[in-house]
Amino acid sequence: MFKAEFAEHNAVARATEAALGGAFAGLLAACVASIRNGGKIMMFGNGGSAADAQHLATELSIRYIKNRAAIAAIALTTDSSALTACGNDLGFDRIFARQIEALGREGDVVLAISTSGKSPNITAALKQARAMKIVTAGLSGKGGGEMVGLTDHLLVVPSDTTARIQEMHILLGHMLCGALELELGLVT
Numbered sequence: 001m002f003k004a005e006f007a008e009h010n011a012v013a014r015a016t017e018a019a020l021g022g023a024f025a026g027l028l029a030a031c032v033a034s035i036r037n038g039g040k041i042m043m044f045g046n047g048g049s050a051a052d053a054q055h056l057a058t059e060l061s062i063r064y065i066k067n068r069a070a071i072a073a074i075a076l077t078t079d080s081s082a083l084t085a086c087g088n089d090l091g092f093d094r095i096f097a098r099q100i101e102a103l104g105r106e107g108d109v110v111l112a113i114s115t116s117g118k119s120p121n122i123t124a125a126l127k128q129a130r131a132m133k134i135v136t137a138g139l140s141g142k143g144g145g146e147m148v149g150l151t152d153h154l155l156v157v158p159s160d161t162t163a164r165i166q167e168m169h170i171l172l173g174h175m176l177c178g179a180l181e182l183e184l185g186l187v188t
Helices: 002-036 046-060 080-089 092-103 120-131 140-146 164-182
Strands: 041-045 073-075 109-113 135-140 152-156
Touching: 002 041, 002 109, 041 046, 041 092, 041 120, 041 164, 046 073, 046 109, 046 120, 046 164, 080 092, 080 152, 092 120, 109 120, 120 135, 120 140, 135 140, 135 164, 140 152
Parallel strands: 041 073, 041 109, 109 135, 135 152
Antiparallel strands: none
């Protein structure tokens, strides 16, 4: 199993590298433009993807590798009062859309993280962002699901295995953090 898992991981990593260079560059350019123009990056997802959103938003707002100026990023998965109030009053499908409605502004970027791209709260959030003229982006797998057509920038990991997709999401997320620091001139 040990060797088989590494073999599959390495194969998916190579396929991801081959497939997503252009899409990654597009996402990076959108995030750089947003931050340079006073915008922010709002990240969200469910389960492990929620944890990834929190992890990556923290890397940007606090630091990735070196101390530098903060990059405006927030995970919409962390406010338990907002999540539970919205879930109770408006329904679980609106937990991210409602926060985008409250916090989002034209010029921001929303980054949805979903292994399948099929979660109703993810698609509702992307639709809300689109209605507000917010740049929509996503990290997905399994063909992208419903995120296809709802995102301006979509990085679909070429795999159907949830664990491999999640591994590539955190790799791509870390690469985004490092690339943003470089592009914004915050580190050398």
